[in-house]
Amino acid sequence: MKKSGLFIILVIFIIGSSPIHADSVIIEYLEGSLEILIGHEWTWLDIGDEVDGSGKSLKLSDYGYAELGSDTGNLTLTKDGVYQLEPLMKKLGQSSGFGLGQQISQKVYRLQHEDEFHATAVMGVRGAAADTDEMIWADEDGDPLATGLELFENGDYAEALDVFLDGLDYAFAGEEEELTYYAALCEEQLGSFRSCRNLLMSLDPSSSVPWYGDFVLLKGRYLSDSLEYTEALTLIDSYLRNPGYQETIQAVLVLQGYCFNGLDNQSEAVKSLNKAVSMDAGSDWGRTASNMLKNM
Numbered sequence: 001m002k003k004s005g006l007f008i009i010l011v012i013f014i015i016g017s018s019p020i021h022a023d024s025v026i027i028e029y030l031e032g033s034l035e036i037l038i039g040h041e042w043t044w045l046d047i048g049d050e051v052d053g054s055g056k057s058l059k060l061s062d063y064g065y066a067e068l069g070s071d072t073g074n075l076t077l078t079k080d081g082v083y084q085l086e087p088l089m090k091k092l093g094q095s096s097g098f099g100l101g102q103q104i105s106q107k108v109y110r111l112q113h114e115d116e117f118h119a120t121a122v123m124g125v126r127g128a129a130a131d132t133d134e135m136i137w138a139d140e141d142g143d144p145l146a147t148g149l150e151l152f153e154n155g156d157y158a159e160a161l162d163v164f165l166d167g168l169d170y171a172f173a174g175e176e177e178e179l180t181y182y183a184a185l186c187e188e189q190l191g192s193f194r195s196c197r198n199l200l201m202s203l204d205p206s207s208s209v210p211w212y213g214d215f216v217l218l219k220g221r222y223l224s225d226s227l228e229y230t231e232a233l234t235l236i237d238s239y240l241r242n243p244g245y246q247e248t249i250q251a252v253l254v255l256q257g258y259c260f261n262g263l264d265n266q267s268e269a270v271k272s273l274n275k276a277v278s279m280d281a282g283s284d285w286g287r288t289a290s291n292m293l294k295n296m
Contacts, residue, residue: 024052025068025075025089029191032064032080051085058083065194076193078226100258103288104221107251108214109185145175148182152189161186177205181215197222207238213248220255229259250276250285257292266296 027034027049035042036055045051051058051068059082060066066077077083144167151160164183171179184199200219205212216239223232236256243249257272269292276289 023070023089024050025070026050027066028069029067030065031194032060032062032066034064034066034077035059035061036085053086053089055085057085058088067193078194078197099288100255101221101225103284104217104251104255105188107247108218109189144171145178145182148179152182152186157186157189161190177203178209178211181205181211184218207242213239213244213252217248217251217255220252220259224255224259224262227262229262232259233263246279247283247285250279250283250289253279254285254289254292257289261292261296269296 027045027047030045030047034045035058036045036051037043037057037059038055042059045058058066058077060077061080064077064080068075068077075088144163148160148163148167151157151163161183164179164186167179168176180199180203184196184203187193187196187199200215200222203215203219205215209215216235220232220235223229223235233256236252236259239252240249240256243252253272253276257269257276260266260269260272273289273293277286277293280286281290
């Protein structure tokens, strides 16, 4: 299999409250092979092993995927290659201070969206072929979105995932992307972050769909946590051209400021964060923006 060399993709799930340098990480999940360079020798790592500052580099291979956990957060390597350990530990510690990942998840998993209804998730009209006027009325028992969402909200993530994925086999036009989006949410809740990421990256929905704001936040988080700030900003811009609820706008502005700061563009970061604060300084997102400004 073709290796990706030194190309690095990281997913950092941010949970801390102040910048901390991660002193060590634990291998919590591993697919493929992972080695650590200590001195001049590569040593194999396995689930449960601890990685600290004594090593110089990590090497992921065999279509690898590794989840590393620490007291400051979690880090996921998703591409084969050699990773310098010290900057990874430093980045994890620096990024852990803002709590964006946790806040975004809390918002997204409320399953509250820009529109009052999910047109395809409740009793309603489902279009048949695009070139006909025929319409099919479907109640919740025959709607994989409604069935899957009910299971999801009850915490039955594995069963909900099966419903969403099975629904793709007979979905009507326009339903495939929403089913895929909710399948991604299930994968993340089940701890399958690689699958969640892959599903999100496969989507490019219209900004008119009711779940677009939450999608932007979640995919933007994955992109920014993998240091793909420019791609995240492009996605964020698409939302801000046609924004929705105030809370979502404020959250997206905070994420935008975080991405600009990641690109060392502090002037634009300050603008985005100040906009977020001015919308509602007392909200959770307003306080997060204020804290980010103080730490810049």
